[in-house]
Amino acid sequence: MNQLGLYSKNSEYNGYSEYYTKCKNVYVWQDGQKYLDCGIMGIGTSLLGYNNKQVNKAVKKAIDKGVFSSSNCYEEKLLAQKMQEIHDFECITRFARTGGESMMIALQIALNNTDKKEAIQTGYSGWLLENLKLKKFKYNDIESLKKVLNKNVGVIVLDIVRNEYPTKEFMQYIYDVCKKQNIILVVDEITAGFKFNYGGFYKNIYVEDNIDNGCISTKQNEKFPVQLKPDIIVYGKAISNGFAFSMIVGKKHIMENANKSFISSTYWTERIGTVACLKTLELLEKQNFDYLYKVGLAVQKIWYKMSKKYKVLIEINQIPQLAHFKFLPDKRYGNQENIHNKYLTIFVNVLLSQNILGGCVFYSCFKHRAKHLLEYERACDTAFKTISNNRDTPKFVIKINNWKLIKDLPVKIR
Numbered sequence: 001m002n003q004l005g006l007y008s009k010n011s012e013y014n015g016y017s018e019y020y021t022k023c024k025n026v027y028v029w030q031d032g033q034k035y036l037d038c039g040i041m042g043i044g045t046s047l048l049g050y051n052n053k054q055v056n057k058a059v060k061k062a063i064d065k066g067v068f069s070s071s072n073c074y075e076e077k078l079l080a081q082k083m084q085e086i087h088d089f090e091c092i093t094r095f096a097r098t099g100g101e102s103m104m105i106a107l108q109i110a111l112n113n114t115d116k117k118e119a120i121q122t123g124y125s126g127w128l129l130e131n132l133k134l135k136k137f138k139y140n141d142i143e144s145l146k147k148v149l150n151k152n153v154g155v156i157v158l159d160i161v162r163n164e165y166p167t168k169e170f171m172q173y174i175y176d177v178c179k180k181q182n183i184i185l186v187v188d189e190i191t192a193g194f195k196f197n198y199g200g201f202y203k204n205i206y207v208e209d210n211i212d213n214g215c216i217s218t219k220q221n222e223k224f225p226v227q228l229k230p231d232i233i234v235y236g237k238a239i240s241n242g243f244a245f246s247m248i249v250g251k252k253h254i255m256e257n258a259n260k261s262f263i264s265s266t267y268w269t270e271r272i273g274t275v276a277c278l279k280t281l282e283l284l285e286k287q288n289f290d291y292l293y294k295v296g297l298a299v300q301k302i303w304y305k306m307s308k309k310y311k312v313l314i315e316i317n318q319i320p321q322l323a324h325f326k327f328l329p330d331k332r333y334g335n336q337e338n339i340h341n342k343y344l345t346i347f348v349n350v351l352l353s354q355n356i357l358g359g360c361v362f363y364s365c366f367k368h369r370a371k372h373l374l375e376y377e378r379a380c381d382t383a384f385k386t387i388s389n390n391r392d393t394p395k396f397v398i399k400i401n402n403w404k405l406i407k408d409l410p411v412k413i414r
């Protein structure tokens with residue numbers, strides 16, 4: 001077991017070097033070697049590219065003025081105002097530093113608003129909720145949701161989007177059941193937020209209701225499309241471009257019950273995260289979010305092209321901004337047990353040999369350019385070719401000498 005890194009940065013899993021010494025835009029320096037990051041881009045945090053000059057400048061200025069005191073920093077107020085501008089319902093915002101803890105805060109606040117004791121969830125919402133072992137249902141699967149729904153459920157936690165777009169029926173069902181049974185809807189935008197638009201992905205979701213612009217229809221069964229308005233929305237990762245920060249934004253009447261339980265931590269009020277977030281949002285507001293879609297789609301196309309060229313079966317997800325793929329078993333080639341991890345090990349290693357950090361996940365950022373994708377495509381070509389050439393050999397004996405790390409270990413990149 002190596003000494004550094006939690007799950008997703010553990011070099012035993014992702015095959016990368018244990019340490020980096022410098023990062024800038026889409027490059028990371030490890031052991032004196034410069035790598036192009038065409039992988040998880042700081043686990044989906046760094047849409048403006050690593051080490052952004054303007055965010056750094058704002059942070060340095062805050063450091064010089066002092067980043068912690070007995071009082072809250074002024075920027076919290078500015079950020080709360082900004083959140084009110086972004087969300088078209090009356091909201092209150094609370095600040096924390098990591099995604100997992102902010103989901104725990106959101107869950108606690110949600111539970112404060114209901115007498116029902118149970119919460120259910122779909123997807124991943126951080127290590128704290130994972131260890132609570134809430135009952136889970138499958139995304140886009142109404143039947144599996146029905147199985148875990150009962151009269152004691154007071155909160156639904158929804159990891160808003162990851163592999164596929166939400167279906168209309170799924171979201172309508174959630175909306176209707178929350179309304180009918182007074183269930184609090186907590187939407188996790190920690191990974192999705194600010195990758196599709198300036199704000200949460202939930203803004204793309206419309207459901208039908210008999211309410212039009214706040215007025216209730218008098219005609220029986222008359223329905224209007226309304227934008228989904230979750231009770232609580234949680235943001236993290238991309239909102240502060242690599243500085244630790246997260247936000248819990250909720251409807252005013254829901255958030256006002258936050259103090260019914262004890263929720264507190266000293267460093268939730270440090271200034272660096274807040275300032276970094278304010279500056280990051282200011283810069284993100286000027287961006288065209290279609291760019292992230294286009295870059296992600298281009299990478300998905302590269303995977304597809306290579307898979308066809310070398311007849312290596314893969315499955316690619318639906319969402320370019322959160323692009324990922326999985327190697328699939330192919331019965332024609334012997335033992336296919338654990339094949340995704342085995343092929344992924346080769347894939348990661350070949351990319352490393354070409355000075356590229358990559359894996360089965362690609363998070364696009366505004367600093368990825370066509371030249372980077374060309375470099376990436378060349379490396380992918382070599383990687384898929386290598387997989388194709390090696391799949392008849394029972395052990396993945398790799399023939400080129402100068403690769404840095406060749407292990408037949410399970411590779412897991414979240």
Ligand SMILES: Cc1ncc(COP(=O)(O)O)c(C=O)c1O
Nearest residue numbers: 098099100124125126159190191
């Ligand atoms: C949707 C989602 N929620 C929560 C988390 C947890 O965030 P953090 O790792 O900052 O605790 C993640 C992290 O990958 C995530 O993808």
